[in-house]
Amino acid sequence: MSNSGSEEKIARRVYLDHAATSWPKMPGVNAAWLEYQEYIGVTAGRGSYRSSVSAESIVEDVRRRLASLIGAKSPNSIAMVHNGTAALNLAFAGLLKTGDHVVTTAVEHNSVLRPLHLLTKTLGIRLTIVGCDATGWVDPEEVQNALQSSTRMVAITHASNVTGRIQAIDAIGAMLAPRDTLLLVDAAQTLGYIPIDVDRVGIDLLAAPGHKGAGGVMGCGMLYAQDEVASQLNSPWIGGSGMRSESLEGPSQWPAKAEAGNLNIPAIAAWQAGLKWLDKSSDASLNPRNGTAFLHPVIESHYRRLIAILRQWKNCTVIGHEPGIGHDTGTREYVPVVSMRCNVSSMTASDLAAILDSSFDIEVRSGLHCAALVHEKLCTLQEGGTIRFSIGHTTTSEDLDRLEMAVQQLNRAYI
Numbered sequence: 038m039s040n041s042g043s044e045e046k047i048a049r050r051v052y053l054d055h056a057a058t059s060w061p062k063m064p065g066v067n068a069a070w071l072e073y074q075e076y077i078g079v080t081a082g083r084g085s086y087r088s089s090v091s092a093e094s095i096v097e098d099v100r101r102r103l104a105s106l107i108g109a110k111s112p113n114s115i116a117m118v119h120n121g122t123a124a125l126n127l128a129f130a131g132l133l134k135t136g137d138h139v140v141t142t143a144v145e146h147n148s149v150l151r152p153l154h155l156l157t158k159t160l161g162i163r164l165t166i167v168g169c170d171a172t173g174w175v176d177p178e179e180v181q182n183a184l185q186s187s188t189r190m191v192a193i194t195h196a197s198n199v200t201g202r203i204q205a206i207d208a209i210g211a212m213l214a215p216r217d218t219l220l221l222v223d224a225a226q227t228l229g230y231i232p233i234d235v236d237r238v239g240i241d242l243l244a245a246p247g248h249k250g251a252g253g254v255m256g257c258g259m260l261y262a263q264d265e266v267a268s269q270l271n272s273p274w275i276g277g278s279g280m281r282s283e284s285l286e287g288p289s290q291w292p293a294k295a296e297a298g299n300l301n302i303p304a305i306a307a308w309q310a311g312l313k314w315l316d317k318s319s320d321a322s323l324n325p326r327n328g329t330a331f332l333h334p335v336i337e338s339h340y341r342r343l344i345a346i347l348r349q350w351k352n353c354t355v356i357g358h359e360p361g362i363g364h365d366t367g368t369r370e371y372v373p374v375v376s377m378r379c380n381v382s383s384m385t386a387s388d389l390a391a392i393l394d395s396s397f398d399i400e401v402r403s404g405l406h407c408a409a410l411v412h413e414k415l416c417t418l419q420e421g422g423t424i425r426f427s428i429g430h431t432t433t434s435e436d437l438d439r440l441e442m443a444v445q446q447l448n449r450a451y452i
C-alpha cells in the first residue's frame with residue numbers, strides 16, 4: 038500500500054483498545070524512539086564512550102520518573118524489564134519457594150494466573166483464588182479469609198482489564214501491614230491513569246508494562262520492589278551485566294540482578310518521552326501524594342461520554358460502571374475500560390466487534406481478554422466473552438462522535 042493510502046487508513050481508524058496498548062502514542066514518543074535509533078543507538082551501561090553514557094542516563098532518568106510516579110523512595114527500586122508479563126514472572130520466580138501459599142483473584146490476567154498455576158506444578162506452591170462480584174470487584178474480606186500462616190504473597194490486579202473495576206488495594210495493604218505477607222499489585226491498567234502510592238498503600242511489588250497508559254511503546258516494563266523484598270529476590274535470569282565481567286557470579290544488587298542482558302533502550306527512550314508528556318499534562322491528577330486526584334479531567338469527561346454512548350446501544354449491556362458516575366461515585370471505582378454483554382441471540386460479542394471494524398473503522402477487542410476466570414463470575418464465558426471498549430490519553434471527542442454515530446446506526450439496523 039502506498040504511503041498516502043496508509044495515511045488515509047490511519048485517518049479513518051478509531052482506536053478504542055487502549056487497555057491492550059495505547060495508540061496513537063503521545064506526542065514525541067515515536068520521534069524519541071527514532072531519534073534514539075538514528076543518533077544514539079548503542080547499549081547502556083556497557084561502553085564508556087559518550088553515546089553509551091547518554092544511553093545510560095536515559096535509563097536512569099526513566100527510573101527516576103517512574104519512582105516519582107508511584108511514590109517510591111528511590112529510583113533504584115525500579116527494575117526495567119520487557120513487558121508486564123516479564124515483571125510478574127520475575128517477582129513470582131524470584132520470591133516464591135516450595136510450600137509457600139499465595140492468594141490471588143479470579144479477576145487476574147493470565148500473566149498472573151498462568152505463572153502461578155505453573156509454580157503449583159513445578160515448585161509446589163499452594164494457590165487460593167478468591168472470587169469476585171458481578172462487576173469484577175474483589176471483597177477484601179474474602180482476601181482476609183483466604184490468608185493462612187504460610188501465605189507468602191497476595192497478588193492482585195489494581196484494575197480489571199475486563200471490567201475496569203478498581204480493587205480495594207488500600208484496604209488489602211492495611212490488612213497485610215502487620216503480617217509477613219507480600220503485596221504484589223499488577224498495575225497494567227492503572228499506571229499513568231490514576232495515582233499510585235506504593236509507600237502509603239504498603240505495596241511490596243508493583244508490576245507494569247510501559248506500553249499502555251504509562252506512555253511507552255511495546256518492549257518495556259517495570260518491576261518495583263521495596264528494599265527488603267528486592268534484597269531477597271533471586272533473579273531467574275543471569276548473564277552479561279556490564280560490570281565485574283571477570284566473575285562467574287552475576288550482580289547481587291537490585292535492580293542490576295534483574296536486568297541481565299541488554300535492555301530495550303529505544304523503547305525506554307520512547308517511554309522517557311511519554312513520561313515527560315504525562316508529567317507536563319497530568320498536573321495534579323497523577324501525583325501519588327494527592328489524595329483527591331483521580332483520572333485526568335479530559336479522560337474523565339471522555340469516559341463519562343463513552344459510558345453514556347454505550348448505554349444507548351440496544352444490542353449490548355454495559356457490565357458494571359453504575360449509572361450516575363461522578364467524582365464521589367462511579368469514576369473512582371473504574372478506569373475507562375468498559376465491557377459489554379451482547380444481547381442479540383444470533384450474534385456474539387466478536388460479531389459485533391467485527392461489524393464495528395468493517396463498517397465503521399472502529400477497533401475494539403472482543404473475547405475473554407486473557408482473563409477467563411472473571412467471565413465465569415460475569416456469566417459471559419459460555420457466549421465467548423465480552424466486547425470491550427477502552428480509551429486513553431490520546432482518545433479524542435471525534436473518536437467518540439464516530440462511536441455514537443455507529444451505535445445509532447446499529448440501533449436502527451438490529452432492533
Ligand SMILES: Cc1ncc(COP(=O)(O)O)c(C=O)c1O
Nearest residue numbers: 120121122146148198223225246
Ligand atoms: C491486567 C493486565 N496484566 C498484565 C498484562 C500483561 O502485560 P504485557 O502484555 O505487557 O506483558 C496485561 C496486558 O494486557 C493486563 O491487561
